[in-house]
Amino acid sequence: MATSENTPGGASVDDSPTRARVAEAILRAGPSTAVQLAAELDLTPAAIRRHLDHLVAEGTLEAREQRVQERRGRGRPAKVFALTDAGRGQFAHAYDRIAVDALAFLRETVGDDAVRDFADHRLADLRERVAQRLSEVGPLERPAALAEALSAEGFAASTSRTGTGTQMCQHHCPVAHVAEQFPQLCEAEAAMFAELLGTHVQRLATIAHGDGVCTTHLPHPQATRPHAAEKVTP
Template sequence: MKNVGEAQEAPMGAPQEELATGIRSDRSTRNRVARSILDHGPSTVADLAGRLGLTQAAVRRHLDALVADDVVVAREQRVYGARTRGRPAKVFALTDCGRDAFDQSYDKLAADAIRWIQERPGGDEAVVAFARARIAAQAEAYRAAVEGAPPGGRTAALAKALSADGYAATARSAPLPQQGEQLCQHHCPVAHVAEQFPQLCEAETEMFSQLLGTHVQRLATIAHGDGVCTTFIPQSNVKYSKNTPKTDTNASARTAGRNPA
């Protein structure tokens, strides 16, 4: 991740050691700002200042540098319900470049391997089978967490388990008039591959449905160009069952709308 303009912040004539210390400090703080956006999704200056214990002026200074480096981008915050007076707050989200700074996946190798599978007998069906087999192995680690949680805490338990795998996931109440929860993944280690092979997203959505024992709907995906992968989990009295039918996720994965954050 670049760090534009750091050297200019030190006073003229500062000793070389002091200058280097200031640059390291700025780099560390700038990375904390970017990491906070990764973990929590698009954020306002006030959000970041509160989470990081910084002044809003300091946050703005670091965000200006991150915007200049194409690590974050500013956009208007989406507002639900009655709009209050004044312009909506500005939020800052990671760009693809910013996500790449945290992503150590071998994207090209993975994409080449899946493409090789697709070109063999079975074609797209073979890719779907691969995606489901891959996600089934992950699901075993999540199943114990979900089944061990109370009915009202299963989405949060799944989010915690996903975070342990690098997805920086959170659970929150869905905005009205929806009745239910949203599972938000602020990072996707395979986003660049999933952009080419949406079967990965579809298999993951199926897995969420099976683990939570209810129909779920994918609203947005990072692979589709959204800021956060968002899955809607409606309120349900359906108990978890290994025999719960798989949800039809193909349409929702392909037509995901923009993330509300």
Template structure:
């Protein structure tokens, strides 16, 4: 299946054959950006009928682009089983922007063979430099945003579909998509360099809790409220 840009607006609840593909892309992209979602949430988000969303989900399931999961929430609901959530599979993520993963992996393997792990780490650090290079500029452009929200915008602009979630200990930076996840599966130095760069621009210790590269649905970084005393110096 290949996704293409929508060129026309389909009235709510309708879907002529020529419009199926763009609408299906909207469903998949909504899951990419917002994370695993129920059919009802997708219908509301995309202004479609639940029946239309389920039809597209059925097709995406058949193609292997999404998978149905049991919801994690244990909140008390009404009668009946909790609604399933739909998440992108590895194949579904491939449909967006990972065409060059094989080439990137081969290049990093060559770099490791010729320069060792040190060369790979240096490459990963250089790649993650976009975080420090763009952080102050984005913060100056958007003074209304908190530091974690600035980071989310920096990552989103780089294709990570990032957002911030409040948690009791502080905040979590959640990346619903990772454009280098397949490469990072073999070369975790990419994830480690990003985490270190986040820590340095925020001036505090952060902890990576989950990564798409290692099978989690979302890359999640915990940002505690209180800065530590040993990482207050920002990257220049």
């Protein structure tokens, strides 16, 4: 991100600190619109779009169509900007190293149960938001509604029907590097899916184990037993 531009007077201005702030804001908040980022970083619309265009061109960000649940007026949906894997990798060493060290300390001083408790606790707010969305639809519509709710949270989830249920893919995982060493994070997420859907679920692949996407099988409701999540097979 270390680039500079010339001002009208000929002086070179280093824009890389501002672009780093833009990327970090998206890291914290998830996919964001240009309007949201301009307001948070106190930048003009022209300035934020210039920085976003540069970050997209260099591969740090990607632009996506915003998913909107409620009815919209006329006009195209606003674009949201999200970190690419390459963009997220610029932050992985600092943030992930601290998280891994903290969880390792927790495991060594308190035990594995404390790590599992933490993994459950960090999902509490997400579980509440997703549960509200799922309460508005019937059992057969809940897998798709779950994917939509997760996408709104930055997980870029999608679903496809299979002969025995639904396959859900999450194309982004904000804790993948940490989950490589602490699979409790993946297990807690799968348990949350089972609780929200009232079915057992089966993890088929995870980004944390080196797969391209996190893939979860969600069986048809009539073919399931409630509230049991099968663990990931490394």
